[in-house]
Amino acid sequence: MASGAPRIFVSHLAGVAVFDPNGDQVGRVRDLVAMLRVGRRPPRLLGLVVELPTRRRIFLPMTRVTGIESGQVITTGVLNVRRFEQRPTERLVFGELLDRRVRLTETGEEVTVLDVSVRQLPARREWEIDRVFVRKGRDGSSPRGGKGRIALPWTGGGRRAGETLTVDWSAVTGFSLEEQGQGAENLLATFEQLRPADLANVLHHLSPKRRAEVAAALDDARLADVLEELPEDDQIEILGKLAEERAADVLEAMDPDDAADLLGELPEDDQERLLSLMQPADAADMRRLMAYEERTAGGLMTTEPVVLRPDATVADALARVRNPDLSPALAAQVYVCRPPDETPTGRYLGTVHFQRLLRDPPYTLVGALIDDDLQPLGPEAALPVVAGFFAAYDMVAAPVVDESGSLLGVVTVDDVLDHMLPDDWRETEFHLEEGEAADGV
Known part of the structure; x- marks a missing residue:
């Protein structure tokens, strides 16, 4: 930035891309590091906290910033990929x-x-x-x-x-x-455009005091989305600092399988107290999921797939999967069942994939499009069996059906990955060697 250039308000820098001299993006700005000084002297801006594509956070000294303009930061291209650790004399500007x-x-x-x-x-x-x-x-x-x-x-x-x-x-x-x-x-306004996983990463790096304040300021739905992306210890810490009524509301807003996993980590008395504060239908879903072993299809599944009767039309199905609250995996296919339509349903008849819905006229009945070639998973199927099913048939979601033929829920590929990755994967960057990360920057 040239001498005499106008000042920059830091809210303009949140999430801004960082580029090397060749124009290759190396990361995004997640915070600024300042050092307070004695008296009323303005603080020195020491550098930027930059998040690499691997989710590792590094420190970029301001001496290596050659320009801040047009919504981007340009560096000298020489980056130290050692993980950023805040020192006692430093203050995070956003945080x-x-x-x-x-x-x-x-x-x-x-x-x-x-x-x-x-x-x-x-x-x-x-x-x-x-x-x-x-x-x-x-x-x-x-x-x-x-x-x-x-x-x-x-x-x-x-x-x-x-x-x-x-x-x-x-x-x-x-x-x-x-x-x-x-x-x-x-702070939340600064990060309002972040995906839940990225906002969870921001919270994870805040102090416990600041993390509790930010969690308290989030609305229930946003906090539920973020909790699903946090490490288990952070989930328990945040939930424990909420009023019980609000904790129950947030659990209701979470995906049932994630909420059940979190509840399962709490003492039994706390579980029962929170379940008693939930809506009866939500509490029933939680109890049903908690009855299964964690690393089985029943423990992995969500109880809220898109369920349709065989006399529903393609137009009905497309209207349902357009719901923006559905994850891509849940919107990828609909499940055709006899009534009742809520899980556990009546007899499961088969699946209709999203691509098939796009190929047929809107008035076509979904009952005429059913794919019933694949044997559904049973609730007791172990995680390796579930993973093998997804790999063998290139699935993003798979139905879980009990012995009576009722659809109990759906396992999605993200839940399979969550349970196959190391327990601390959310607390670390994606598993690249530091040399690979350095080559990328």
């Missing part, structure tokens, strides 16, 4: 500075930090945080107590958001104090 409550030194008024800006010092390769964009009112609320929308510096604010202003770093105080009730709204 620790945004949403913080500080005070204006001139008036003592409490304000909430919405964003900060960085700039490169003239004639040097050093960077610093120079300005702070804040909103007046405790917890960033408007004077009347309404939450309002976040007003970022380039939007001009909003009528209901409360007064916002941009001040020099020296005009505020309170960043060095331990925050006891830090909000999370602006």
Whole structure:
């Protein structure tokens, strides 16, 4: 970035691609690392936390950043792929500075930090945080107590958001104090476009205190999606810090198989207490799944596939699989059964694949398109048998049927992979050697 270039608000850098001089993408910005200084001197910006395609997070010093422009970061091309570890003197800008409550030194008024800006010092390769964009009112609320929308510096604010202003770093105080009730709204706004797995990775790298605050700020559905992607220890920690009623709501919003797995890790008394707070139908699904061994088809399956009667049409089936809440694996095929339509269903008749639905007229009955060549899985089928079934027939989902012929649920390929990978796979990058990662950057 050339000397004298305008300042950059850090919210513009979240998730920005990082490129080497040849134009090859090496990762994405996940945070910025700053070091606070004595008195009112602006903090030094030490570098960026960059997430590689392997999900490893590394530290990119600002001395190796040659440009920040047009929504991208350009580096010298020389990266150290050692995993990033935060030092005691360092602060993560997204994780620790945004949403913080500080005070204006001139008036003592409490304000909430919405964003900060960085700039490169003239004639040097050093960077610093120079300005702070804040909103007046405790917890960033408007004077009347309404939450309002976040007003970022380039939007001009909003009528209901409360007064916002941009001040020099020296005009505020309170960043060095331990925050006891830090909000999370602006951090979440920064990462709102992340997939659940990527947001889970963000949470995993936060401190336990900050992780609990962010989890509390997520809505039930988003938190459920993120919990499904977190390591088991993080799941239990977060669930344990929620009020019991909310914990039950979040479990209901999770995929039944993932919720059952999480419940199975809790003490029996906690299990029963949470199950008693759920809707009876959801609790029944949980109890049914928890009755199976974890590494069997019954323990892996979800109880919410797309089930249709044989007299449903192709148009009906396509309308069902268009549901954006369905995973790609669950939307790949529909399961034709006699009533009842909820699992456990009446007699399972067969499967109709999505591609077949696209090839036939909308008025065609799904009962005429059934594929019943493959023997379905039994609920007691062990994980190696399930994996072999998926590999042999190139499946993304497979029905689980009991001895009476009722459809109990569906195993999807992502659940098979979850149980075949090492237990700590979510806590590590994809399994590439460091040399391979270095070659890629």
